[in-house]
Amino acid sequence: MKPNQPVAEIIKIDAKGKVFGRLASQVAILLRGKNKPGFKYNVAPNVKVVVTNLSSLGFTGTKLDTKIYYRFSGYPGGIKKMSLGEWWAKQPERLFRHTVKLMLPKNRLSARLLTNLKTYSETEK
Numbered sequence: 001m002k003p004n005q006p007v008a009e010i011i012k013i014d015a016k017g018k019v020f021g022r023l024a025s026q027v028a029i030l031l032r033g034k035n036k037p038g039f040k041y042n043v044a045p046n047v048k049v050v051v052t053n054l055s056s057l058g059f060t061g062t063k064l065d066t067k068i069y070y071r072f073s074g075y076p077g078g079i080k081k082m083s084l085g086e087w088w089a090k091q092p093e094r095l096f097r098h099t100v101k102l103m104l105p106k107n108r109l110s111a112r113l114l115t116n117l118k119t120y121s122e123t124e125k
Contacts, residue, residue, distance in 0.1 A: 006046055008048045009046065010048045011030055011047060011048070011049050012050045012052070013026075013027070013050070013052070014052055015051055015052065015053045015054050015056060015057050016053045016056045017056065017058065018057060019057070020058065020099070023051070024096060024100050025103055027100050027117065028100050028104055030047065031047070031049055031100070031104065031113045031116055031117060032104065032105075033045030033047060041105075042109070044109055044113055048116045048118070049117050049118070050118045050119075051096070051117070051119045051120070052120045052122070053120075053122065054092045054093060054096055054120065055121040055122065057092075057096075059088075063084055064085035065083060065084075065085060066084075067083065067084040068081050068082070068083055069082050069083075069084070092121050093119040093120070097114065097117065100117060101114055
């Protein structure tokens, strides 16, 4: 830690029993500092968000089966698709980070904001 640097505020969130998208939007708001009275759109606040128990998050409706994510390699026949349920079963932390990233502004500040997010599938040890 650098001298004269204020200690970061740590916000711990237990994801047990919460809805995926609503929690992701709440985390995006906390990372940007929009819950503070001194919010500035061009300044990254000194806050760290820790989300635990990601594996016990819930989804509404039939999104796990119907929502499809596509990737394209650029080669003929190189399109790959994966359902939300498949991605959630393989990499829940990566999917959550991806969702929060899409909710942040599309500029250089978003990369700095994402470094303040820590996610864990199970309870933190």
